[in-house]
Structures are given as structure tokens and as C-alpha cells.
Amino acid sequence: MMQLYPANAIESLEFSKIKNLLLHKCRTDAARERVENIRFHTHKDHATRDLQQTYDYRNILLSGDYFPNDFTRNLHKELKLLSIPGGVLSGEQLLAVQHLALTIRDILLWFKKNNELFDSLRSVASKVVYEKKIHETISAIIDETGTVRDNASRELMSIRADLGRVRNEARKVFESVLRKLNKQGYLADISESFLNGRRTVAVLAEYKRIVKGILHGESDTQKTVFIEPEETTELNNEIFSLERAEGREIQRILAQLTKDLAIYSPLLETYYHLCGLYDFIRAKALLAIDMNGNMPRVTQHPGFQLEKAYHPLLYLHNKNSNKPTIPLNLSLDRQQRILIISGPNAGGKTVAMKTVGLLQLMMQAGLLIPVGDNSEMGIFRQIMVQIGDTQSIEHELSTYSAHLQHMKHFMDFADGKTLFFIDELGSGSDPNLGGAFAEAIVEHLAAKNALGIITTHYLNLKVMAGKVKGIMNGAMSFDEQRLEPLYRLTTGKPGSSYTFAIAQRSGLSPDVIERARQLTQREHFKLDNMLHQAEQQTVKLSDKEKQLEKLLKENEQLKKHYEEATDKAKQRQIYETLKLQNQIKKEELEYLRDTERKFKQIIQDWKKSENKQDVIKAAENVLFRKKQVDANASAAKKTDKIYDTIGGVPHIGDLVRNKLNHQVGTLTELTDRRAVVKIGKMPFTVDIETWVVVKKKNAEKQ
Helix, strand or coil: CCEEECCCHHHHCCHHHHHHHHHCCCCCHHHHHHHHCCCCCCCHHHHHHHHHHHHHHHHHHHHCCCCCCCCCCCCHHHHHHHHCCCCCCCHHHHHHHHHHHHHHHHHHHHHHHCCCCCHHHHHHCCCCCCCHHHHHHHHHHECCCCCECHHHCHHHHHHHHHHHHHHHHHHHHHHHHHHHHHHHCCEEEEEEEEECCEEEEEEEHHHCCCCCEEEEEECCCCCEEEEEEHHHHHHHHHHHHHHHHHHHHHHHHHHHHHHHHHHHHHHHHHHHHHHHHHHHHHHHHHHHHHCCCECCEECCCCCEEEEEECCHHHHHHHHHCCCCCCCEEEEECCCCCEEEEECCCCCCHHHHHHHHHHHHHHHHCCCCECCCCCCEECCCCEEEEECCCCCECCCCECHHHHHHHHHHHHHHHCCCCEEEEECCCCCCCCHHHHHHHHHHHHHHHHHCCCEEEEECCCHHHHCHHHCCCCEEEEEEEEECCCCEEEEEEEECCCCCCCHHHHHHHCCCCHHHHHHHHHHCCHHHHHHHHHHHHHHHHHHHHHHHHHHHHHHHHHHHHHHHHHHHHHHHHHHHHHHHHHHHHHHHHHHHHHHHHHHHHHHHHHHHHHHHCCCHHHHHHHHHHHHCCHHHHHHHHHHHHHHHHHEEECCCCCCCCCEEEECCCCCEEEEEEEECCEEEEEECCEEEEEEHHHEEEEEEHHHHHC
16 A cells, blocks of 8 residues: 655645545445545556546547446445344335346446447456346335335235225215215315314314314314314224224335345445446546546556646646646656756746646546556655645744654655655755755665655755766746746756846846845856756747747648648549540440341341342441541551651651551650550550551651
8 A cells, every 4th residue: 555645645736636526526425435535556457457447437438328327326224224134124215226236237238238348347347246136026016116016915905905995985975075064155265174194174163063073173263173074084093094004014015025135235235336336437537538537558667757747636727717738748767766846936846746746646546647648657655745834833843844854754764666746855944054955865865766856946956967866957947038937847957046037027126136146156146047048048949849840730731731632633533544444335335235236137137138248248347347447548548648657676766657547656665565655745555566667758858
């Protein structure tokens, strides 16, 4: 189990606020109890299991699917009564028990329907078996309203039959009396009422001695009295007797039913806790959706690599205010163990530190966290925190004394599996002495291989990164031109405190600021000024990087648009080619059909005709496409007028003529028996055997 120091470490890192948010997502007392007793895992497998369960449930919710864990009633009392000999559950309580059992049935059926999916959630119920006898036993006795059924026993059925008969008789008699009294004018405006469980007539006070029966009361004005007619008294007494008999029989039936269900008490306890666990996982999933929670990779080794990490509470606050939140990118491992963050006050140093601490607690509690997909987090066995005022009134300790007591605990118990957070290390004492103690403390923690984050303004701590192995610097960026913090953490270099810039921002007199500069130690001011210049250069470089990144994105978009346009052009070209091919095939198909029809006609003509020569000519016209032959002959004559046939072996650059359609082009490529001929501006791959070399006639004259 994780060790936390001090006792208020959870409050210091604001995990208690996360618990409150989680409590509001719970629907069951069992889930709320789990939130109150939430534990931080120190084994990778346990943390991964809880994270995966939450991740799977989150995905179910985001997909719009329905997971049937609708049971939300607190059944502590009912389950306890069920396990006590002689305990009796009411019809309404038994109905709740039935609902619990049916919920488990629906959950198991849901997993069966989604076979081989959501293994982490399925494993929660892997050893649970649905017992249908629970539902059958209850539904045989209790109806859907929680009332004991008439046929629950023969005795109850007989009693209710008699009760129905007597009530019907009493109703008829009463209505007869009511009509008679109304006819006599004895009734008040309201005519009847119920008092002491008896049906009474409302009689005007002056006639109360005339109407015979039992007086049950009178109105506030004493003008109306309520009398049970003597005609219905015996019937009402019989009804009352039967109702008591019914109640006794119902109580006996419920007691027997409770006893019959008692053997399932342990199983129902399991059902109840299972529903509470699923409700707890659901609450974690809902919280994850609110804060854009994700599942990091989990490793057993202490350390973390956070990418695009957000402080969950700050993210939710800014989300509700439609404000952006600056993400954090940070890594700590065995080589780079301690980060010293410096920078201006109110620049976000403490927030950055709390972000890491809170995310670590949430991850080891099985909660999804707002980080990027490539984030990785290890397991720590201890978390030590010193944030805020450490003054102890009870023990009469000053802030610095209490601070040192905390540091003593850190140095005594920290090890390689400890994650610590120290806010403003060494503050509250003489700057030189406090800085010296702070440096010694950091050296000691580094020697013990502990991992942690420290915020400081001490210059000697800022230069430790070059002297002590495992320590690195970090700086919170500050825009000096606008005199405001950027809340962006940059690792690898220390930051300036921007004391004079902040003093200028606060409106302090320029003379006072200048005098402070003069009084500042030269070396101190020189180093802070160097840090200041380096940080401003980093801010400028960061702006240029953003501009470059923007240009690169624009370039990628243009490249994408160009590729899309090229693809569209290719697709259009392919489409036109296919369209042309289809048209050609269509024409060929029509030609073949026409040829087939003509040949059939020729065969018939051959059989009938005496002049066989005419039939042969008709066949020639069909076979050799007379029109095409004529057209080719015409094209050959035109070509013969312009070109002379030379023949011989063709070479690149020669004019060549097609032997079939007599087209002329220039030979541009020649490989074996294949060639490329350019006719006009269009190149065509051709069979060179069907082409012959020619020369223009007018070329000889020239």
C-alpha cells in the first residue's frame, strides 16, 4: 500500500477534490463507500486492471451502448435481515431483491452478447453465477407492485374471497342507507366519509338522534356528525376480522419466503457488491469523459513521461469558462531524477508540480488522467509532499522549523521508489544559509535515488544541474514585453525570477527599482540577468517555432490538396478511358450481332438464289466491311500523293506509314519489334512490322 507523507498530502495535491467530483457521479451507496475508501495501488497489474476497466467503460459510454447496471438501491438493511433467522422482508423489499438478481442476469447476458469484448469488465463478474431460483421464488409470491399474490396460499385465497364478498355486501347495504337518508333530507352536503377505518354517513347535527348507528365524530363547526349506520356495523366488524386474518396470513407467507431466500444471502451479497463495483467504475468513466481522461502506459519502474498533461481541476475550470489550458510535457527517470523549477512568482511553478503529483495519485488509484496517448507512468511506493505553509501552532514551530522537520523525514525515509514535491525549498530563513541547507538537502535526496520536483528562487540550486548527477533545471516562461507569465514549463535550463520586471508591472517607483538594482550583488544580478536573457531568447525561438510549425502545416495541407487534385485527375482519366473502352465494346457487340443476322440472311439467300455470285458479293461486303475497305483505299490514294514508300530498316526520326489505315507519323522509340510512333502530338505504342518507312515527295524537290 502506498505511503503518503504528511497526513494532509492528499489535500495538498487536491486529490480530495477529485474524490468529491467522483462521489457526485456515483448512484449507489456501495460505490460511494468505495470512493471514500479508495486506495493507491503499488503493483502494476492492479493499477493496470483498474485503469483498463475504467477505459473500457468509458468507451462503452462514448459509443452510446447500454450497459445494464441500473440497480441503485441501498440493500444493506434487507440483506442483513435476510441473513438473520426470523427476519421478515416486506413485499416491496423482496421486489428490490428480485431487481438485484435480474440486474446480474442482464449484465451476464450483455457480456454473452458482446463475446470476447471488454475482458477487463467481464473479469469482474467471472466467478458470479446467476441463480434463477431467486427470481422464480419471489415472482411466484409477489407481483410487480410488491403485493402478495392471491394464490400465494390456499388460506389467503379463501380469506380474500370472503373479504371480497363481505365488502361487496357492505357496500350495497351502505348505499341503500345513503339513498334512504338522502331522500329523508338528513344528509349534509358531503354525504359520507371514512373515520377510524369505517365508512360513515355525514348527517346534519339536528338529526343525529334520529339516525341509528355508532357516532364516530363531528365536523369542526359541529353542524355535521359522522355516523356508522347500524345496518352495516356487523358487516364492518366481519370485514375488520377478515382483514386481520389476511394480515396474519401475509406475514406468515412473507416470513416463509424470506426463510426460503435466506440460503441465497451470500450470493445476493455478492450481487450487491458487484453492482456497486460497476457503479464505481461507471463513475470513474464519467469523470474521465468530463476531463478528457486517457490511459497511459503503466510500468513497474518508478518514473514518468508525460506528454500533453493537464491539471485535471484546472482543465475542468477552464473548460467551463471556455479558456485554454497550457499542457505540460515532462519526464523523470533513473538518469534525470530531480527537476528544479525556477521562474517568476505566480508563473505556474506550483501548478506544474501539483499537476504531476495529482496525476500520479489518480493513476495509481485507477483513474484515467488527461494526458497524451504516448504518456507513460511508473509505480511509486511513497509520495512525500511539502507544499504551502508548514507552520505548526500546536508544536510552537516556525515555518522554517516545521519545514526542516519535513525535510528530515524526506531524507530519512526517501528511496528509489519515492516521489517527492517540495515547494520553495529553503524559504523562511536567511537567503545564504537557507540556500546552503537547500543545496545539501537536494544532494542528499539525489544520493538516495529519489525522484521529485522542487520549486525555488535560489540561484545556487539553479546551478546544481551542472554539478550533481541526476538533477536538471526547468523554467516557467515569462513574456517580458507583456509582463505576464506564459504558464509553460521548459526543461533543460533555469529560469529568471523576473524580480525587477514584476516590480515594474506592479507599478513600483522606477527610482526604487533602480536603487534595488544597485544594491543587488553584482554576481547575483549578472547570473539572473543571463538567465533572463536566455529565457527571452527561448520565448522568441518558441514563437518562431510556432510560425515554422504553422507554415509546415500549411505546406502539408497544400501537398494534400495537390495529391487529391492529382488523384481526381487520374480517376477522371481512368473513367474516360473505361467509358471509351465500354463504348468500343458496345459498338463491337452491336457489329457482331448485326453480322450474325446478315450471315443468317446470306445462308438463306444462298439456298434460294440461282445467282450465286450476288450472294458471294453480299458476303464479301459483310466480311470485309466494304465501307472500311473503300475508306482505306481513299486514304491510301491521298497518302500516295504526299509520300513515297522507301522501305528498308526503320530508324528513330524516320517518317513511317501504317500499312492498314495509311496514317503517317514519326518514329520516336524503337525496341526489338515494338516501337513508339508520334502522330501529331500523341505518341502510340505500335507493332513495327505493320509500318513502312516513307518520305515526303516535296522534300526531294527542295
